[in-house]
Amino acid sequence: MINKTISILITDEMLVAGSPKYHHCFRYYDREACVELTDLIEIHTLELPKLPESTDGTNLYNWARFIAANSEEDMDMVAESSPQLRQAVVRYRELTAEEKIRDLYERREKALHDHVSFMNWAKKQGLEQGLEQGLEQGLQQGEQKGLKTVARNLLSMNLSIDDIAAATGLTYKEIESLRIIN
Numbered sequence: 001m002i003n004k005t006i007s008i009l010i011t012d013e014m015l016v017a018g019s020p021k022y023h024h025c026f027r028y029y030d031r032e033a034c035v036e037l038t039d040l041i042e043i044h045t046l047e048l049p050k051l052p053e054s055t056d057g058t059n060l061y062n063w064a065r066f067i068a069a070n071s072e073e074d075m076d077m078v079a080e081s082s083p084q085l086r087q088a089v090v091r092y093r094e095l096t097a098e099e100k101i102r103d104l105y106e107r108r109e110k111a112l113h114d115h116v117s118f119m120n121w122a123k124k125q126g127l128e129q130g131l132e133q134g135l136e137q138g139l140q141q142g143e144q145k146g147l148k149t150v151a152r153n154l155l156s157m158n159l160s161i162d163d164i165a166a167a168t169g170l171t172y173k174e175i176e177s178l179r180i181i182n
Contacts, residue, residue, distance in 0.1 A: 002040055010046045010067060022050035023060060055081075152178050 009015070016024055024045045028037035046060075048068045055061050062081040066088060069075045079089040147168045154164045161175050168175075 004040045005042070007043045008046065009043065010048065012048050014049055015045050015047055020050060022047050022052070022064065148174070148178060151175055155179055 026043040026045070027039060028041055029035070030037065046064055046067075048064060051061070051064055051068060055065075059082070062078060062085055065074070065081075066078045066085055069078055075089050075092070079086040147170055151164050151168050151170055151174075154167065155175070155178060159167075161172055164170070164175050165172055
C-alpha cells in the first residue's frame with residue numbers, strides 16, 4: 001500500500017500568476033485524456049502576498065496569517081482566532097526568546113574569544129617590540145663597551161685624547177674617565 005504524500009510550499013512570492021487565490025492544490029493529471037494519475041500525491045501552495053486583508057473564515061487563512069505575521073500586533077490578532085493558534089503564538093514567542101538568549105550568549109562568547117585573541121596578539125606585539133628595543137639597547141651598550149675598550153687600549157699606547165676621540169667618537173669627558181679607572 002502506498003501512503004499519501006502531501007508537499008506544502010509556502011512562499012513570499014507569487015507562483016500562480018493567473019489566479020488570485022492564495023491556496024492551490026495540485027495533483028498529477030493528464031489534460032489530454034482528462035485522467036488523474038493518482039490522488040495519493042498533492043502539492044499545496046500557499047502564496048502569502050495573495051492573502052486578503054479580511055478573513056475568509058478558514059483555519060488555513062488563520063494559519064497563513066500566523067506565518068505572514070510581521071509584528072506583535074499581528075501575532076496578537078492571530079492568537080485570538082483559535083486556541084491552537086494561541087498555543088502556537090505562545091510557543092513561537094518562547095522559541096524566539098530562547099533564540100535571543102542563545103544569540104546573546106553566542107555574542108558574549110565571541111566577544112570573550114575576540115578579547116583573548118586581541119590580548120594574545122597585543123602580548124606578542126609587545127614581546128616583539130620589547131625584544132627589538134632590548135636588542136637595540138643591548139647592541140648600543142655593547143658598542144659603547146667595545147669603544148671604551150678600544151679607547152683604553154689607545155690610552156695605554158699614549159695617544160692623545162683628541163686622537164682617541166676622533167677614532168672612537170667618545171667625548172673628552174668619557175675618555176678622561178677611562179684614564180682615571182685605569
